Amino acid sequence: MNAADLGLPVDVPSTALFTDQYELTMLQAALRAGTADRRSVFEVFTRRLPEGRRYGVVAGTGRVLDAVENFRFDAGVIGFLRDQGIVDESTLEWLAGYRFSGDIWGYPEGEVYFPGSPILRVEGSFAECVLLETVILSILNHDSAIAAAASRMSAAAGGRRLIEMGARRTHELAAVASARAAYVGGFGATSDLAAGFRYGIPTVGTSAHAFTLLHDSERDAFRAQIDSLGKGTTLLVDTYDVAEAVRTAVELAGTDLGAVRIDSGDLLLVAHRVRQQLDELGATGTKIVVTSDLDEYAIASLAAAPVDAYGVGTQLVTGSGHPTCSMVYKLVARAESADPKAPLVPVAKKSTGGKTSIGGRKWAARRVDAEGVAEAEIIGTGPVPAELADRQLLVELVKGGEVIAREPLDTVRARHMDARAGLPMSAIQLSRGEPVLPTQYV
Amino acid sequence: MNAADLGLPVDVPSTALFTDQYELTMLQAALRAGTADRRSVFEVFTRRLPEGRRYGVVAGTGRVLDAVENFRFDAGVIGFLRDQGIVDESTLEWLAGYRFSGDIWGYPEGEVYFPGSPILRVEGSFAECVLLETVILSILNHDSAIAAAASRMSAAAGGRRLIEMGARRTHELAAVASARAAYVGGFGATSDLAAGFRYGIPTVGTSAHAFTLLHDSERDAFRAQIDSLGKGTTLLVDTYDVAEAVRTAVELAGTDLGAVRIDSGDLLLVAHRVRQQLDELGATGTKIVVTSDLDEYAIASLAAAPVDAYGVGTQLVTGSGHPTCSMVYKLVARAESADPKAPLVPVAKKSTGGKTSIGGRKWAARRVDAEGVAEAEIIGTGPVPAELADRQLLVELVKGGEVIAREPLDTVRARHMDARAGLPMSAIQLSRGEPVLPTQYV
Numbered sequence: 028m029n030a031a032d033l034g035l036p037v038d039v040p041s042t043a044l045f046t047d048q049y050e051l052t053m054l055q056a057a058l059r060a061g062t063a064d065r066r067s068v069f070e071v072f073t074r075r076l077p078e079g080r081r082y083g084v085v086a087g088t089g090r091v092l093d094a095v096e097n098f099r100f101d102a103g104v105i106g107f108l109r110d111q112g113i114v115d116e117s118t119l120e121w122l123a124g125y126r127f128s129g130d131i132w133g134y135p136e137g138e139v140y141f142p143g144s145p146i147l148r149v150e151g152s153f154a155e156c157v158l159l160e161t162v163i164l165s166i167l168n169h170d171s172a173i174a175a176a177a178s179r180m181s182a183a184a185g186g187r188r189l190i191e192m193g194a195r196r197t198h199e200l201a202a203v204a205s206a207r208a209a210y211v212g213g214f215g216a217t218s219d220l221a222a223g224f225r226y227g228i229p230t231v232g233t234s235a236h237a238f239t240l241l242h243d244s245e246r247d248a249f250r251a252q253i254d255s256l257g258k259g260t261t262l263l264v265d266t267y268d269v270a271e272a273v274r275t276a277v278e279l280a281g282t283d284l285g286a287v288r289i290d291s292g293d294l295l296l297v298a299h300r301v302r303q304q305l306d307e308l309g310a311t312g313t314k315i316v317v318t319s320d321l322d323e324y325a326i327a328s329l330a331a332a333p334v335d336a337y338g339v340g341t342q343l344v345t346g347s348g349h350p351t352c353s354m355v356y357k358l359v360a361r362a363e364s365a366d367p368k369a370p371l372v373p374v375a376k377k378s379t380g381g382k383t384s385i386g387g388r389k390w391a392a393r394r395v396d397a398e399g400v401a402e403a404e405i406i407g408t409g410p411v412p413a414e415l416a417d418r419q420l421l422v423e424l425v426k427g428g429e430v431i432a433r434e435p436l437d438t439v440r441a442r443h444m445d446a447r448a449g450l451p452m453s454a455i456q457l458s459r460g461e462p463v464l465p466t467q468y469v
Numbered sequence: 470m471n472a473a474d475l476g477l478p479v480d481v482p483s484t485a486l487f488t489d490q491y492e493l494t495m496l497q498a499a500l501r502a503g504t505a506d507r508r509s510v511f512e513v514f515t516r517r518l519p520e521g522r523r524y525g526v527v528a529g530t531g532r533v534l535d536a537v538e539n540f541r542f543d544a545g546v547i548g549f550l551r552d553q554g555i556v557d558e559s560t561l562e563w564l565a566g567y568r569f570s571g572d573i574w575g576y577p578e579g580e581v582y583f584p585g586s587p588i589l590r591v592e593g594s595f596a597e598c599v600l601l602e603t604v605i606l607s608i609l610n611h612d613s614a615i616a617a618a619a620s621r622m623s624a625a626a627g628g629r630r631l632i633e634m635g636a637r638r639t640h641e642l643a644a645v646a647s648a649r650a651a652y653v654g655g656f657g658a659t660s661d662l663a664a665g666f667r668y669g670i671p672t673v674g675t676s677a678h679a680f681t682l683l684h685d686s687e688r689d690a691f692r693a694q695i696d697s698l699g700k701g702t703t704l705l706v707d708t709y710d711v712a713e714a715v716r717t718a719v720e721l722a723g724t725d726l727g728a729v730r731i732d733s734g735d736l737l738l739v740a741h742r743v744r745q746q747l748d749e750l751g752a753t754g755t756k757i758v759v760t761s762d763l764d765e766y767a768i769a770s771l772a773a774a775p776v777d778a779y780g781v782g783t784q785l786v787t788g789s790g791h792p793t794c795s796m797v798y799k800l801v802a803r804a805e806s807a808d809p810k811a812p813l814v815p816v817a818k819k820s821t822g823g824k825t826s827i828g829g830r831k832w833a834a835r836r837v838d839a840e841g842v843a844e845a846e847i848i849g850t851g852p853v854p855a856e857l858a859d860r861q862l863l864v865e866l867v868k869g870g871e872v873i874a875r876e877p878l879d880t881v882r883a884r885h886m887d888a889r890a891g892l893p894m895s896a897i898q899l900s901r902g903e904p905v906l907p908t909q910y911v
């Protein structure tokens with residue numbers, strides 16, 4: 028893929044510098060020691076879910092595939108590394124020819140995960156795999172955190188429409204990835220035009236308080252908006268007095284008014300009052316959108332309120348208390364020599380201070396009960412038991428350096444809905460608890 | 470500035486799509502209503518600091534200036550907006566010629582702020598100013614959150630060196646901005662090569678556990694690293710047994726070994742033991758770097774430990790519990806007509822549900838006591854009192870659309886150190902409390 032094909036308002040000529048320096052110094056030392064070519068297996072997993080969460084959501088895989096494809100050291104990058112003396116000339120030469128040629132397997136995007144789930148497995152030479160650590164973790168840790176929050180919110184919202192509007196609360200490009208992850212987690216639209224441009228996510232938006240304040244009266248502002256955007260627009264009714272605004276809105280737009288938006292106050296109370304007022308005015312089809320400081324708990328508390336759509340900002344793009352996952356990228360097996368036929372040896376950190384992991388190249392499968400409800404995440408390094416053979420979770424994403432599993436975002440979103448629906452009902456309880464599936468090692 | 474001059478591994482041909490859709494629909498409605506040209510004043514401020522925080526740190530201003538300069542609607546963007554039917558043809562025509570021509574004043578980057586501080590003031594026509602809301606807030610809300618956490622960590626670290634290594638825990642481009650904000654807040658280096666490339670921040674890094682596990686023994690790994698990176702390198706000593714690793718490290722590198730890194734376990738205990746062992750081995754100049762799950766509290770708790778440098782990841786890039794600020798961009802005054810000479814009228818949201826603000830174009834000054842210590846943040850809309858005339862905080866950043874206040878990051882960093890030092894001592898207490906300065910409106 029050419030950088031231009033990424034289509035973002037931001038071109039990414041290379042993702043190679045989204046990398047911690049130590050990946051390159053390790054490469055240099057391994058090249059010199061003759062160990063760089065040892066066949067290696069790295070796995071991405073998390074030791075725990077964020078406190079109290081019942082499941083995680085894999086998101087960002089599609090962006091990882093883009094990043095791997097664009098991971099090249101062009102002349103500008105090489106020049107920078109040389110000027111800064113970060114690695115030596117023979118390493119620079121090696122980097123100039125870099126192209127990932129290995130294999131990547133992973134949980135398909137949108138799938139749920141649990142502590143220990145081998146979410147991504149990267150295989151190839153140590154040299155070609157170690158370089159990808161930072162950018163892979165950046166993407167998965169960010170996007171999965173946002174998708175997990177989105178999934179809880181969409182479960183809490185039932186079938187009601189969710190709009191992502193958090194761009195202003197996070198880094199401008201994190202915002203684009205957040206809108207994508209929110210869509211995977213069940214949101215239906217975004218306010219962020221860049222996310223519409225880049226990923227084709229439906230965009231929405233009409234007006235802010237500033238628009239009302241710009242005009243000499245709320246009536247002037249509403250008239251200007253209806254003249255421009257039509258009666259189907261959404262009018263923001265809480266700049267001055269909500270009841271008066273609703274009256275003015277229906278007076279100007281008639282009972283065809285699309286929606287009103289409430290952005291402050293006691294949403295439960297105000298939504299009931301506004302619904303009653305709209306109905307009394309005959310605007311029974313006019314929808315109510317609420318948008319003030321919502322999170323999954325606030326959404327759930329409005330379940331009985333006459334609300335048609337929720338706009339969520341801050342709490343979505345900050346992962347509702349958990350803005351990052353704790354995914355790590357660990358060497359779990361490597362060959363004893365650079366011989367391509369040398370067998371893989373499991374490896375793992377062993378010091379007593381924590382952060383230990385389980386060595387060996389892993390498979391994972393989700394065991395279900397007689398009703399087809401998931402009951403355990405099974406992870407192993409040996410042969411896959413026959414009864415789990417068709418319930419394996421890892422799929423091939425990159426083969427010999429070629430991306431083979433690109434897919435539309437709607438497919439990913441539908442997969443997440445299916446995966447979540449396959450969990451025990453307690454998965455979507457908002458209360459804190461243990462992971463809804465136990466992880467079992469066999 | 471050309472996009473290429475931005476120098477990032479990511480070119481930003483336009484920042485115009487980092488925008489919520491409603492900015493554009495408001496523009497369309499205002500153009501049609503004849504109100505788009507009303508002279509307007511928007512201000513960025515926050516109603517409160519994150520709970521318990523004593524001061525905020527303005528960061529991202531330099532990035533805002535880049536974003537404003539690159540805010541252009543090129544053919545690709547216009548085509549997208551047309552295809553999606555987001556605004557009408559006359560609005561598209563207006564957008565195609567867009568270039569911000571107004572004025573921007575703001576707190577200089579690195580300055581501290583308090584509830585109500587008018588951190589940025591954007592003046593021009595309603596149309597040209599309203600469009601900038603989303604991208605300005607994205608940048609300031611993100612970068613200021615990271616800088617505030619960095620500032621607390623650097624205060625806790627005293628004079629010890631701080632290394633930013635959180636790239637893997639946040640979006641890959643948020644990581645670059647985070648490294649920049651961390652530098653403003655007092656960090657000395659970053660692991661993120663893109664941040665070195667884009668902003669000239671010193672980069673560091675040597676090796677991870679994977680490097681040790683790649684080799685047949687820890688001894689082989691250390692030898693490979695020393696051969697490649699020299700005796701001044703930092704060896705990671707907690708893959709297997711720390712005491713044995715330290716012994717091996719000094720045996721191989723001699724007493725000139727640069728540093729050892731500890732990434733797990735009870736850092737206080739392990740640091741003391743390692744220091745004692747290094748000293749007994751004669752490696753009295755070998756430094757100790759610690760890097761495991763640090764935040765400002767952990768850093769403070771290690772004040773008496775023999776630690777030379779701290780590497781901070783997750784907690785830095787997630788704002789240590791506060792990953793975003795609550796900055797808003799509000800219309801505070803606008804003309805009564807499109808006449809350039811029409812007087813400005815203060816405006817403000819007035820509904821009872823909260824989120825009210827104070828209308829009028831504001832100045833701000835920091836009053837100091839007889840010893841020169843700051844004692845209050847003074848904000849007003851009328852004439853500036855004579856005794857505060859030379860203590861005003863807002864400086865001119867953009868004049869008639871031209872950026873006039875670009876400055877090196879080291880200047881910004883030094884300004885933050887000065888601003889923090891000018892606050893009452895309690896500002897750098899880590900305990901929760903009220904803002905260290907009261908905000909007074911005059």
